[in-house]
Amino acid sequence: MLRRLTPVLLTLVVVVLGVAALSARPDDGSTRPNADFVVLVGAAGLRWDDVDPENTPTLWRMAEQGAIGSLSVRSAHRPTCPVDGWLTVGAGNFAAWPGARPGGGCPASGVTVERPDAIGANLPDQPSAVAHNQEQLSWGATPGALAESVRCSVAVGPGAAVAAARPFGRVDRYAPSLPENPAELLGSCVLSIVDVGTVDDDDPAVRAAQAREADARLARVLAARPPRSLVLVAGVSDTDSPARLHVAVADGPGWEGGWLTSPSTARSGYLQLIDLAPTVLAVLDKPMPDRAFLGRPAVTVDDRPDDLRAAIEAPADADREAAAQRRVAGWFFTLLAAAQLALAVAVLPLLRRARRLAGPHGPEPVSRRIVAAVELLLVAAALAVPAALLADAVPWWRGDHAGLWYASVTALLVLAGTAAVRFSPGYERTLGPLGAVAGLATLVVGVDVLTGSRLQLNGVVGYSALEGGRYAGLGTVGLGVFVAGALLCGGWLAQRFRRGWRPMVMVTVGGLAVVIVGSPYLGADSIGAIALTAGVSVAAAICSGGWLTVSRLAWATMAALAVTVGFALVDLGRPAAERGSLGRFLAALGDGTGGLTVHRSSSSNIQTLVNSPLTVLALAGAALVWLALLQPWGGLMRLFGIYPAIRAAMAGTGVAVGLGGVLSGSALDVAGAAAALVVPMAALAALRVLDHSTDRTVPDSGRGGGETGVVPPGGPDTSSRGGAAGDGPAAHGAGGGRSAADGPATDGAGDPGETEEPDEPDRPDCAGKETPDGSRADAGVRVPAQPTRPSSDLPAR
Numbered sequence: 001m002l003r004r005l006t007p008v009l010l011t012l013v014v015v016v017l018g019v020a021a022l023s024a025r026p027d028d029g030s031t032r033p034n035a036d037f038v039v040l041v042g043a044a045g046l047r048w049d050d051v052d053p054e055n056t057p058t059l060w061r062m063a064e065q066g067a068i069g070s071l072s073v074r075s076a077h078r079p080t081c082p083v084d085g086w087l088t089v090g091a092g093n094f095a096a097w098p099g100a101r102p103g104g105g106c107p108a109s110g111v112t113v114e115r116p117d118a119i120g121a122n123l124p125d126q127p128s129a130v131a132h133n134q135e136q137l138s139w140g141a142t143p144g145a146l147a148e149s150v151r152c153s154v155a156v157g158p159g160a161a162v163a164a165a166r167p168f169g170r171v172d173r174y175a176p177s178l179p180e181n182p183a184e185l186l187g188s189c190v191l192s193i194v195d196v197g198t199v200d201d202d203d204p205a206v207r208a209a210q211a212r213e214a215d216a217r218l219a220r221v222l223a224a225r226p227p228r229s230l231v232l233v234a235g236v237s238d239t240d241s242p243a244r245l246h247v248a249v250a251d252g253p254g255w256e257g258g259w260l261t262s263p264s265t266a267r268s269g270y271l272q273l274i275d276l277a278p279t280v281l282a283v284l285d286k287p288m289p290d291r292a293f294l295g296r297p298a299v300t301v302d303d304r305p306d307d308l309r310a311a312i313e314a315p316a317d318a319d320r321e322a323a324a325q326r327r328v329a330g331w332f333f334t335l336l337a338a339a340q341l342a343l344a345v346a347v348l349p350l351l352r353r354a355r356r357l358a359g360p361h362g363p364e365p366v367s368r369r370i371v372a373a374v375e376l377l378l379v380a381a382a383l384a385v386p387a388a389l390l391a392d393a394v395p396w397w398r399g400d401h402a403g404l405w406y407a408s409v410t411a412l413l414v415l416a417g418t419a420a421v422r423f424s425p426g427y428e429r430t431l432g433p434l435g436a437v438a439g440l441a442t443l444v445v446g447v448d449v450l451t452g453s454r455l456q457l458n459g460v461v462g463y464s465a466l467e468g469g470r471y472a473g474l475g476t477v478g479l480g481v482f483v484a485g486a487l488l489c490g491g492w493l494a495q496r497f498r499r500g501w502r503p504m505v506m507v508t509v510g511g512l513a514v515v516i517v518g519s520p521y522l523g524a525d526s527i528g529a530i531a532l533t534a535g536v537s538v539a540a541a542i543c544s545g546g547w548l549t550v551s552r553l554a555w556a557t558m559a560a561l562a563v564t565v566g567f568a569l570v571d572l573g574r575p576a577a578e579r580g581s582l583g584r585f586l587a588a589l590g591d592g593t594g595g596l597t598v599h600r601s602s603s604s605n606i607q608t609l610v611n612s613p614l615t616v617l618a619l620a621g622a623a624l625v626w627l628a629l630l631q632p633w634g635g636l637m638r639l640f641g642i643y644p645a646i647r648a649a650m651a652g653t654g655v656a657v658g659l660g661g662v663l664s665g666s667a668l669d670v671a672g673a674a675a676a677l678v679v680p681m682a683a684l685a686a687l688r689v690l691d692h693s694t695d696r697t698v699p700d701s702g703r704g705g706g707e708t709g710v711v712p713p714g715g716p717d718t719s720s721r722g723g724a725a726g727d728g729p730a731a732h733g734a735g736g737g738r739s740a741a742d743g744p745a746t747d748g749a750g751d752p753g754e755t756e757e758p759d760e761p762d763r764p765d766c767a768g769k770e771t772p773d774g775s776r777a778d779a780g781v782r783v784p785a786q787p788t789r790p791s792s793d794l795p796a797r
Helices: 002-023 057-065 082-091 126-135 158-164 204-223 273-283 308-354 368-382 384-393 402-422 432-450 476-495 499-518 526-542 550-572 581-591 594-611 613-629 636-642 644-664 669-691
Strands: 037-044 067-072 153-156 173-175 191-198 229-234 245-251 259-261 270-272 299-301 696-700 704-711 776-778 781-783
Touching (some): 037 082, 037 158, 037 273, 057 204, 057 229, 057 245, 057 308, 067 308, 082 158, 082 191, 158 191, 191 204, 204 229, 229 273, 245 259, 245 308, 259 270, 270 273, 308 368, 308 402, 308 613, 308 669, 368 432, 368 669, 384 402, 384 476, 402 432, 432 476, 432 499, 432 669, 476 499, 476 526, 476 644, 499 526, 499 644, 613 669, 636 644, 644 669
Parallel strands (some): 037 229, 067 259, 067 270, 153 173, 153 191
Antiparallel strands (some): 067 245, 259 299
């Protein structure tokens, strides 16, 4: 009874660890002081490479004494045109102006601003913009929510009028251009929004002139700012494709120095456009509107370099890296999918000829050199994604030929990783390469997460700040690789222990992985932690043998649900501004807006499924496994029978990546990243198992009847992998005269650490069973029963 309950009890430990990891949030030292007035200054298209002490001296001095950051200007439309950016500022949510975009670019026409009186203004198209966002877009944005949250607001310029207009189109106070002395205008309301122009030209000289004009208008604003005021400067939009990161500066009492950040990014130095409206209300100590804002109030953190040039270079370099990442990522994943498809085709004939026939006639085995070369290619293919992640430690994006530099660095890292695996101890064992590759992949991703996920931010196999989906923690690709690597590591380690200890080993490794994935200041992926918990529970249930029965699946599902409930309760107990994605979704269900989240997730799943190269990787990997590796000649069923912990790890990986992809809206991307690691290793292990599939154990007269040796049919084979008897997966020490299909007690390398207990040999689940005619069902293939003979009776090969 204790052995039956052990996996359940250990999985409960995973639940407790996961919930505890989510509930712990360290103090990051962030501050957000209050002010009496807020002046929001917007310049569409303004980037950090436009800022220097000679051309933009006002903005330079403001950045020296204030807090700075990189602004992601994502809106409900790609690219974010100026009118979309201003509308998003006023909505505090992803919004877009209705109308067609010619050629995918930004429209040239402006917004109609009427002046019915000498005080305010009216936007006649504002009601239609509200209806468009409420009825046709999936974000539920309410343009004008910011203006509705304050008693009075001022707008200067047409762009500012879009941000300051109330939902019915009224602007409280409006000036078409900035007066020479705007002190009285800026002091008339607690919130002023000023449009200082657009920086949009591709010509460097013209662009510099536009930035200089915007800086001169900013100087007049600063000279006339009200007392105890906060001035926010933001490059509120792109001006054309592709998207870029833009300027964000906050200057006011309590905002001296430091980086700008917000809970929506959880990354120092990064802010979203939707964070500006919540920041304004938080600084003015105004209540947030119900269900309107997706952004979170900005705060400052004190880890900025003292030298302003060095500080500004960081966001400018991040912008260059993000731009280069977008160009390189597409062809990298396309080449990876093509390479893995080609390798899968090359493996098929090796699988068909890897299993040696018991009789004297049959096809010649493939050359050992060819098999060894293919094995190294499989190792290299499995290490491609971890190497691509590690390549971002080198600033390849700063060169003139960024793609070539990235390809060179990644290729060198793949070669280095492949060499490390090839010359690692135990490479000749059946599971040696699998354990080494899984360990390297888990180490690379895990160390990156523990050190702040720097390699994933704007990385080719990470996530882009320009996309606005994630800024910290584990990305989609990183989650797939980490989940697969951690579970394979757990399976490899568990296989080296006796059967009764395997659930404990699997849950220990999986529990640590759940903590890393779910912790809000590490992986910060509650959905991934829930999915991984389900995968660990499944793996723990079957790692000691047997099938995934209904009862085992039931308590594995209950464990995942327990983590979900625990995460939800902890997240809902936080203030609304600090909740994660799960807490926000449950709160939306409570107020009736959860359908928008479900709609966005389903739409994202469909778009990702159709457009992502990782979909090809996932489907190709599934086809290779189902149509080849799981066939009687494919070797994977035999591998699973001999090594139940590896079968458990792969089953748990499938459950985890499937749930993680669907629930997070990334379709098969998580599964594709995991397949890039798991499928090559499964093919390699299957090749090695098939290489020993006809080995037979016979009594060794020199050792006594109780011990056995491994002899292939036809006599000893000195060319067999490892070169020694007992090196094949058919070796066991539970008695002589049994075929390999009965289930060996070692992993194929004669490793004493992997020997089973005498009364608990690992028996294949679909192999090694006696049939009525005296033959044995070996992995779905009938093998004629052959009497074992002493090795002295076998003819020499």
